[in-house]
Amino acid sequence: MSVFKPGNVALISGGASGIGRAIANLCLAESMHVAIVDNNAAAIKDFIAEAHKKYPDAKIEGYPEDVANPNSWSLFKKDFLKIYQHLDLLVLNAAVWQPSDWEHASTFMKSFEVNVMGYLHGVSTFFKEITASKPDAPKAVVMTGSKQGITNPPGNPGYNASKAAVKFLAESLHYDLRNNPSTSVHLLVPGWTHTGMSKSKAKPEGAWHADQVAEYMREKMDSGDFYIICPDGEVDEETDKKRMLWGARDVVERRPPLSRWREDWKEKAAAEINGA
DSSP states (O other): OOSOOTTOEEEEETTTSHHHHHHHHHHHHTTOEEEEEESOHHHHHHHHHHHHHHOTTSOEEEEEOOTTOHHHHHHHHHHHHHHHSOOSEEEEOOOOOOOOBTTBTHHHHHHHIIIIIHHHHHHHHTHHHHTOOOTTSOEEEEEEOOTHHHHOOTTOHHHHHHHHHHHHHHHHHHHHTTTOSSEEEEEEEOOSBOSGGGOOSSOOTTOBOHHHHHHHHHHHHHTTOSEEEOOOSSOOHHHHHHHHHHHHHHHHTTOOTTGGGSTTTHHHHHHHHHTO
């Protein structure tokens, strides 16, 4: 039984743009009601205006809040429950790309405050609502991770570490709710996706649109998948598997960490991953 059905309620963080907005539109297309929380008030206003034109009968609310602030969650929860009374789908998607460097620990903090604590605040604030056991009324939690939180490419250790933490949080929540008959948990891992975070106006040829990610997510959720690892126009599922397995074998085979990118290993890694 799918959580995507008329009358159900979705709450989406980072829902005013990018993948979050695409998921919100997917929910509205299924005659669901939608609330988004985002720190960009102008983008929220734009989303609501656009959505009401297409779905005049839907309940659509926007909360211009900082997901890193636990008080923000508790404050808007009161208004949310007055309007909707229940919650069926919680999508924790808000994220920042904050450059990090080892000399300044503060450069790591923004990534963790938004990308990790923003998710934890969402789960803890709505834990009772999202785990209410009703076998005939499925509920779901989605956390948006990143392939960088799995393969850990060099360049931004703060962001990678925050997304690795999201993976572990989602896995742990899935395990802890394993005996809950109605609540499913999913880790959404987009591939190369054209969003505002990519900093380019035109969509690169190999990138997916955000709505492709949303549709793929819905398909895999309805199939019961926890790990939703999205391909894109350049990287297929088999290549993703090989990249992830290579990284895991660094641990198992006691190779240097991140061997895939090291000068003395990268040719071997590329040959194995690319099937040469």
